[in-house]
Amino acid sequence: PITPGELLCLGSSLAFSGLFYYLYRRKARVAAHIKEAPKLQVDDDLPALVSAAEGRCLPYVALEGIVLPAQAALTSHYHEGLQGVIQKLLLKEHRLIWNSLARSW
DSSP states (O other), X not given: OOOHHHHHHHHHHHHHHHHHHHHHXXXXXXXHHHHTOOEEEOSTXXXXXXXXXXXXXXXXXXXXXXXXXXXXXXXOSSSTTOEEOOSOOOOOOOOOOOBTXXXXX
């Protein structure tokens, strides 16, 4: 005979397995879209291509071209001759407010 505790464990195990399989399949689809992304060159035709796209957005593309650093290029400590640039740096500040009731920030 199967006890209620065993049934609970079996049911929760099946539920978690189903959830994790669903998440795996969703991420696998995203990875497949990224692998199949078209390769575009950074040139004068790129703005027109983006403007012509639906919603003025290209969902997954690989851009190839030469970029110039705003300051100095980053060099790798692990691979000699490998350089890179930072596209965008996001700085988010959190504002602290004095709570007089708790007497803390």
